[in-house]
Amino acid sequence: MAQERRPLMAANWKMNKTVREAQDYMAALLPRVDGLAGEVDVAVFAPFTCLSEVARMAEGSGVIAGAQNFFYEDSGAYTGEVSAPMLLDVGARASIVGHSERRELFCETDEAVARKTRRAVEAGLLPVVCVGETKEERDAGRMWEKVSGQVRAVVEGLGDAPGGSLVFAYEPIWAIGTGETASPEDAQEAIGRIRGLLGELRGEKFAEEARILYGGSIKPGNVSEIMAQKDVDGGLVGGASLEVDSFLQLVEAARG
Numbered sequence: 463m464a465q466e467r468r469p470l471m472a473a474n475w476k477m478n479k480t481v482r483e484a485q486d487y488m489a490a491l492l493p494r495v496d497g498l499a500g501e502v503d504v505a506v507f508a509p510f511t512c513l514s515e516v517a518r519m520a521e522g523s524g525v526i527a528g529a530q531n532f533f534y535e536d537s538g539a540y541t542g543e544v545s546a547p548m549l550l551d552v553g554a555r556a557s558i559v560g561h562s563e564r565r566e567l568f569c570e571t572d573e574a575v576a577r578k579t580r581r582a583v584e585a586g587l588l589p590v591v592c593v594g595e596t597k598e599e600r601d602a603g604r605m606w607e608k609v610s611g612q613v614r615a616v617v618e619g620l621g622d623a624p625g626g627s628l629v630f631a632y633e634p635i636w637a638i639g640t641g642e643t644a645s646p647e648d649a650q651e652a653i654g655r656i657r658g659l660l661g662e663l664r665g666e667k668f669a670e671e672a673r674i675l676y677g678g679s680i681k682p683g684n685v686s687e688i689m690a691q692k693d694v695d696g697g698l699v700g701g702a703s704l705e706v707d708s709f710l711q712l713v714e715a716a717r718g
């Protein structure tokens with residue numbers, strides 16, 4: 463991994479944890495990541511219901527509290543949604559955008575993902591933008607068509623924001639929550655191609671500054687090999703992030 467890009471290990475709790483469980487997790491996590499600032503970024507993407515508590519506890523620690531989604535308008539008649547200013551108001555500094563579960567289960571389009579990404583950057587939230595193909599698309603040889611289309615939509619809607627203002631996460635859908643991980647070589651190939659595309663679209667500086675994570679069944683047993691790939695800047699982790707001990711092993715591996 464290039465020296466200029468600090469690794470990022472991100473916990474995506476998905477629809478898990480009560481406020482009490484979130485408090486217990488953060489109380490166990492924070493003392494054990496103290497002192498890692500500058501070596502590795504650690505983020506916790508919590509459900510809305512416990513996000514303010516996660517952000518309050520993380521304040522001053524260097525751990526980034528983030529949301530899993532938001533809407534690109536700032537306020538108004540959008541029942542069930544929250545906005546970027548609302549996330550900032552409770553202390554969030556980042557948000558996942560366009561996770562495959564949002565794209566597939568909640569019909570999020572490339573256009574909506576691009577608008578959310580742009581709004582996050584403008585508002586001062588770090589977007590972690592997810593891209594990835596289904597098993598059917600991969601088997602049909604259409605992996606790159608899918609992934610490149612998702613990346614293009616985001617970058618073309620981004621204006622002149624620098625590469626360091628966003629993070630991509632390559633998450634092959636067939637590897638999410640299945641125990642089936644992309645091989646480290648497959649992860650590198652996809653992420654290296656994404657970086658190449660960023661260079662074509664926005665120039666080398668942008669491509670070198672943008673962090674690109676891998677996600678999909680990362681666990682303590684496979685994280686080192688994945689992190690050893692030159693274009694992989696960290697991980698977006700579901701299942702293995704739910705327990706502090708296992709997430710900390712991933713953080714340590716990202717630290718190198």
Ligand SMILES: O=C[C@H](O)COP(=O)(O)O
Binds near residue numbers: 679680698699
């Ligand atoms: O956001 C995280 C990804 O969906 C990966 O989830 P997973 O680690 O449970 O496979």
